[in-house]
Every structure is written in C-alpha cells, then in structure tokens.
Amino acid sequence: MSRRLGARAGAGLLVVAAAAWLALVEVFWLPLRVAGVLVPVSVVAAVTGNLLLVPLAHRLTGSRLVAALPALVWLTVAVAGSIRRPEGDLLVTGGGATGLVNLAFLLCGVVAAAFAVGRVLAAASLSPRRTGSGTGGAR
Template identity: 80%
Template sequence: MNRRAWARLPAGLLVVAVAAELALVEVFWLPLRVGGVLVPASPVAAVAGNLLLVPLAFRLTGSRLVAAAPALVWLVIAVAGSLRRPEGDLLVTGGGAAGFVNLAFLLLGVIAAAFAVGRVMAAPVTARRTGSGTGGAR
C-alpha cells in the first residue's frame, strides 16, 4: 500500500464503524412503539444509511472495495439479528405488524445497499490528468 492509501484508511474505517453502529441501532429500533403504535423507523434509517454511507466511503477513500464495506457490514448485522442465539434471543421476528416492519427493514435495506454499491461500481473511473490541459504538446 502506498502512503496515500494509508492516509485514507482511517476515513474508511470510520465510515464502516458508523455503518456498524447504525445497523445495530436499526435492529434495536425494530420493535419501537410510541404510545402503543408501531413506528417503522428502522426501514427508513436502513435506506437512508445505506444510500448515504456507501457513496461517502467511496468519496473519502476512492476505493470501490472500501465503498462496498458499509453495505456488507449492514447486511451481516441485519442477518445476525434474524438468527436465533443459543439463549433463544431473536431480534428480527416475524408475524403481525412487527413482522411486516421487520421484512420491510430487511428488504428495503438490501435494495438500498445494492443500489448504492451498484452506483459506485458503475461510476466512471476518473483518470489523473497530466499536462497543461491545452490539448497538445508544443
């Protein structure tokens, strides 16, 4: 790795850490109720977070691989929340209105992550320009 890549590493790690924290908060917001009414804050946060953090990671690091990391971290945490732990704990459950919000969280979050990563991967590579920019050597 060159010196420039090492300088961008902390920014990439910071964005991935923010993505992990946001994913954890989103999973714990799934059963959020205000006055007994289920509030679907997690699907909205999942879409917004994935659509913002992936391009931010790309902009800060210039690496497409690092840009995909926030989406991958979100997916790992969301799937881990839907798996039953040995103690019997389950964070992402199914059934009723809560099941609908949980499904929306997983589905919309994955779609937003895939869309954001796809946009970053399809972005044109900006070549470094050298020369005076006048169009020819004299």
C-alpha cells in the same frame, strides 16, 4: 504518500464502524412503539444510511471495494439479528405488524444497499482514469 494512505484507511474504517453502529441501532429500533403504535423508523434509517454511507466511503477513500463494505457490514448485522442465538434470543422476528416492519427493514435495506453500491460502481467505471505521472510532460 504514506500519510495520505493512512488518512484514507482511517476514513474507510470510520465509515465502516459507523455502518456497523447504525445497523445495530436499527435492529434494536425495530420493535419501537410510540403510544402503542409501531413506528418503522428502522426502515427509513436503513435506506437513508445505506444510500449515504456507501458513496461517502467511496468519496473519502477512492476505493470501490471499501465503498461496498458499509453495505456488507449492514447486511451482516441485519442477518445476524435474524438468527436465533443459543440462548434463544432473536431480534428480527416474524409475525404480525412487527414481522411486516422487520421484512420491510430487511428488504428495503438490502435494495438501498445494492442500489448505492451499483451507483458507485457505475460512476467509477464511467469516470476517466488518470494515466501517466501527472506532471503533464508527455502528450
């Protein structure tokens, strides 16, 4: 039993670490330009990452709380990128085409995360709960 719990905890930790890494990469991809044209790859990555990592965390751990952690980690990193640091650094900026991509990144990422968490919570509440010892003795 302890080994199984450790495996679930490790899987949850890996998914949360992947969410943090992906969110950080997405924030740095925001100003990506190819041949001078702004490419909104961060928006696609935010939506895809949030829609995939939340159910993956639930599937690997079986915990609804852990399933919400990738979305919360993504939101934390995205919001942290939009707050000016004491040194003056600001990653998620506003204004012009870059501001529109940044706004789409934040909006679509949050909506995808909320949708994924809601879907996991709804599916978990609809699935029948196991009761008893699992031996099949009492009916």
